[in-house]
Amino acid sequence: MAAGTFTLKWGILATGGIAKTFCKDLLIDPTTRNANDVRHKIVAAASSSSQARAQQFLTALGVNNAKAYGTYENLVKDDDVDIIYIATPHSHHYQNARLCLEAGKNVLIEKPITVNAQQAEILVQIAKEKGLFLMEAVWTRFFPLAKQIRELVASGKLGKVERVWADLSFWNDVEEEFGTGHRMVNLDLAGGALLDLGIYSLTWIFQILYHTLPPSQRSAPAIASTMSKYEATGCDEQTSILLSFPGGAQGVATTSIRVSHSSSSDVPPVRIQGTHGDIHVHAPIYRPTSYTLIPAQNEKRGKIASWEFKEVKEEVPGGGHGMFWEADECARCVRDGRVESEGMPWEETVSVMKVMDEVRRQGGLVYLGGLESLEYPLDV
Ligand SMILES: NC(=O)c1ccc[n+]([C@@H]2O[C@H](COP(=O)([O-])OP(=O)(O)OC[C@H]3O[C@@H](n4cnc5c(N)ncnc54)[C@H](OP(=O)(O)O)[C@@H]3O)[C@@H](O)[C@H]2O)c1
Structure with missing residues (x-):
């Protein structure tokens, strides 16, 4: 040592x-x-x-x-x-x-x-x-590629980032695999897509549109959302969120336990879109090991960015999960x-939780039995 x-x-x-x-x-x-x-x-x-x-x-x-x-x-x-x-x-x-x-x-x-x-x-x-x-x-957030992507965004390489799309969803035979007791759907265990998977979609939006700003400039987004419930337990099985950040940048966060995120590079599960180009992050987005840099172009002006298309891959070393x-x-x-x-600063953790609170408020999803209580100790 x-x-x-x-x-x-x-x-x-x-x-x-x-x-x-x-x-x-x-x-x-x-x-x-x-x-x-x-x-x-x-x-x-x-x-x-x-x-x-x-x-x-x-x-x-x-x-x-x-x-x-x-x-x-x-x-x-x-x-x-x-x-x-x-x-x-x-x-x-x-x-x-x-x-x-x-x-x-x-x-x-x-x-x-x-x-x-x-x-x-x-x-x-x-x-x-x-x-x-x-x-x-x-x-x-601690993956080298996630850090690299945040640095690229902060350096201005993508120009002004206007929009981030992020999806984490898994196809499941929900009734067969989860029934009513599995923690993914059990309201007694705070089940549902949003808190379990949707938090990763929000993580990508926050680490790009919020975390790359100096702390004094980080501001909470306005939130519009829709939620579909799993009939058997009442947890959310599919939730979509639109976030509007001060300065005009928008985030689209989606999550589902009925349909899957894309694993095709044609439709990446995370798209970071700037005025000079995009970064596509490939699945799985919670464990990022590859992304693609795509310069912006249009028919009249051709390639707008000064940099070239690039694919980046970095496997997790040591046989680990990451x-x-x-x-x-x-x-x-x-x-x-x-x-x-x-x-992963405290203030940002709380900001993401506030988004999920508001999305649950809009969707009418409440956790009972003391799960939302501030009391301690409490036998939940
Ligand atoms: N970072 C990630 O990639 C990732 C992946 C999966 C899950 N998670 C998070 O990790 C947490 C645990 O998920 P998991 O998949 O490990 O769950 P899990 O396999 O069901 O394990 C949870 C453990 O918690 C303990 N526990 C204490 N009270 C419990 C109760 N009332 N009901 C069930 N278990 C209870 C049990 O261990 P003992 O009997 O030993 O006390 C149980 O084995 C969740 O918050 C989930 O969101 C994170």
């Missing part, structure tokens, strides 16, 4: 699908992605079901010498844990994150950070007061005493 390498010690809260994927990435040697300054260690995992399940989770990952807890409450008391990764369904994020923050732990929370913006604001307030690191795990880049960001922030990441 290089001298001066910082090791971040992780506690994993929940043992489901994404927890497993994230932990596999934590275990990949960071030098395979040229990260020589940070390392990760899983020191504990907790399951709300049983200690045995937590132990099985660690054993399946090949993690030895880590502690297995049968409650989340015990995990947050572990002095050896620097940061907790919360990987429960988003219905439970607010309660779980309060538990961690109140216990003085740094936190990385799966997306969406909470069910509504007010809950997110409270988490931010507590993190600020206690001087703890807190970040919504929007891993897409979640390790956000983990590296957490390590650097904790090491340097930074409580928030510039890549």
